Amino acid sequence: MTPLEHADAHERLADLALEPGALDWLGSSGTDPLGAHVAACESCRRDVDAWRRTQARLLEARGPVEDRVDLADLADGEPIPAPAAVRDAVLAAAHRSAVVGRSPGAAGGTVVVDGTTVVPGPVAGHATVVRLADRSSPSLRRLLPLVAALAIVAVGAGVLVDQAARLERAGSQIALLEGMTASLDRVLNDPDHTTVDLRTAGGTPAGTLAWSSHDLVVLTTVLQAPAVDRVYRCWIERDGKRSPVGQMWFAGETAFWSGALSEWATISLEAGGAFGVSLEPVSGPVGNPAVLIAELPG
Amino acid sequence: MSPDAERELDDGLLLRRVAGGDEAAFVTLYDRHADALFGTTVRFLRDRESAAEVLQDVFVAIWQRADQYDPRLGSAFGWLLGIARNRAIDRLRAESRRPRAVRAWTGDSEANESVDLLDWAGRRRDGPAEDDPVVEIDRRWTRSLVRTTLAEMPPDERQVVVLAYDQALSQSEIAERLGMPIGTVKSRTRRALARLRARLADVPDLRPGSPAGAGAARPAERDR
Numbered sequence A: 001m002t003p004l005e006h007a008d009a010h011e012r013l014a015d016l017a018l019e020p021g022a023l024d025w026l027g028s029s030g031t032d033p034l035g036a037h038v039a040a041c042e043s044c045r046r047d048v049d050a051w052r053r054t055q056a057r058l059l060e061a062r063g064p065v066e067d068r069v070d071l072a073d074l075a076d077g078e079p080i081p082a083p084a085a086v087r088d089a090v091l092a093a094a095h096r097s098a099v100v101g102r103s104p105g106a107a108g109g110t111v112v113v114d115g116t117t118v119v120p121g122p123v124a125g126h127a128t129v130v131r132l133a134d135r136s137s138p139s140l141r142r143l144l145p146l147v148a149a150l151a152i153v154a155v156g157a158g159v160l161v162d163q164a165a166r167l168e169r170a171g172s173q174i175a176l177l178e179g180m181t182a183s184l185d186r187v188l189n190d191p192d193h194t195t196v197d198l199r200t201a202g203g204t205p206a207g208t209l210a211w212s213s214h215d216l217v218v219l220t221t222v223l224q225a226p227a228v229d230r231v232y233r234c235w236i237e238r239d240g241k242r243s244p245v246g247q248m249w250f251a252g253e254t255a256f257w258s259g260a261l262s263e264w265a266t267i268s269l270e271a272g273g274a275f276g277v278s279l280e281p282v283s284g285p286v287g288n289p290a291v292l293i294a295e296l297p298g
Numbered sequence B: 001m002s003p004d005a006e007r008e009l010d011d012g013l014l015l016r017r018v019a020g021g022d023e024a025a026f027v028t029l030y031d032r033h034a035d036a037l038f039g040t041t042v043r044f045l046r047d048r049e050s051a052a053e054v055l056q057d058v059f060v061a062i063w064q065r066a067d068q069y070d071p072r073l074g075s076a077f078g079w080l081l082g083i084a085r086n087r088a089i090d091r092l093r094a095e096s097r098r099p100r101a102v103r104a105w106t107g108d109s110e111a112n113e114s115v116d117l118l119d120w121a122g123r124r125r126d127g128p129a130e131d132d133p134v135v136e137i138d139r140r141w142t143r144s145l146v147r148t149t150l151a152e153m154p155p156d157e158r159q160v161v162v163l164a165y166d167q168a169l170s171q172s173e174i175a176e177r178l179g180m181p182i183g184t185v186k187s188r189t190r191r192a193l194a195r196l197r198a199r200l201a202d203v204p205d206l207r208p209g210s211p212a213g214a215g216a217a218r219p220a221e222r223d224r
Helices: A003-017 A033-040 A042-062 A084-100 A138-160 A164-188 B003-008 B011-019 B023-045 B048-068 B076-096 B133-152 B155-166 B171-178 B182-200 B217-223
Strands: A111-113 A117-119 A194-200 A205-211 A215-220 A230-238 A241-247 A249-251 A254-260 A274-281 A290-295
Touching: A003 A033, A003 A042, A003 B182, A033 A042, A042 B133, A042 B182, A084 B023, A084 B048, A164 A205, A164 A215, A164 A254, A194 A274, A205 A290, A215 A274, A241 A254, B011 B023, B011 B048, B011 B076, B023 B048, B023 B076, B023 B133, B048 B076, B076 B133, B133 B182, B155 B171, B155 B182, B171 B182
Parallel strands: none
Antiparallel strands: A111 A117, A194 A205, A194 A290, A205 A215, A215 A254, A230 A241, A230 A274, A249 A254, A274 A290
16 A cells, blocks of 8 residues: 555545545445555544544434434534633642642632531632532531531631741642542532441441542541651452552541542442552552451442 | 644643643643633533533643543543533533522523433433433533534634535535635535544544444543
């Protein structure tokens, strides 16, 4: 296959794509040189697939035959630019976490717990609201006031102490807590969310694991902040194999991990096994015994 | 890297840089796609405020988890769209359970369509049917994306693609109808379709096994 042949095929495919449905005429026999080329050329097959998906999506957007909408009716709008405030908030959040290190779920907002405690977040105009939902588990409910108290401490430190390092530390704690509360908000607002107790190796209740279809939150107050060369790693163990989830973050005495399942999960939380936390070296082999464990529903 | 050079990078490279903590790459990625994601989400949710919150969530997630993007599983924009769609659906589901108020943004003929169709949790696992809410939600997201892409298109490009799809006119028939050389019509249609393909070819599909999503389903599955 020469480059010229391939380039020619690519051009002819683009021409075929101009006519809706014309790609369907593409054959794969030797009597159709373009079809034969496509059959033998992975790049061109991907090209054809992409055009077909595009055309299928256009048809899908128009709706079923009996209720079809003209493309002209979908083409009568104006561009809707994103608000400048969102850009500012997003870039500020990114910059803040870049300064203090990547943190899970660093979104801006306000924390409301039990409808009584309000902690203004650093990003104006956006509210992440955490309500102590009636449907939340008792163990989760116990931890929420603690989260709010930690947020107050963090903000207070930011207001009263003008030393740059402390401000930065306060800012990082706020960012961490905001991210966790944002995830918690989404979990609690999902009626299908699940909570299970975390327990120590000795079986003592030690925290909560809560998740919805898209978010996971792990909260505990029994862990001590690790030494600088150690981290607490979260994982899911199934059939003797551990799949990493992330490392625990600390704000005061609360250790947590939160994040969107949608971005990382390739394993289900509903298929049994165990969720665990173990103290591991920052680098090097992992696999230490669990210090916290939760049985996952099968 | 200079801002000009940054603007030339493709999305996959930008995501790799974002994964390494490159704020300039993140800004470029935001500026490149925020309007499309916001426009699509506003049209899907029919609520600017909620769409703004979703957009913020999406880009914070991208900043934090760009290292999880795998180019073998689909385009970078498809990955971004998958995150935005999931967040938007979460928002719609949450909104559907709250007391309703008249929405500020009602510039859509479907504005009064009930969001109760989002009460699909659980049912989606049973597999899609044409009247399944999953199919309807999928179509609504695709339609929102198509609207957004067409709205951003120059009018002369929009015109030829509409004639081709709505009236099934060939390129030569369009040229005759518009009284312009066929070469001009072809180049406009090509540009229009290239824009649509860049947005639509990797739209994640909620429906397993859908022909439209046969190649595009993988990013959505991964995003789940």
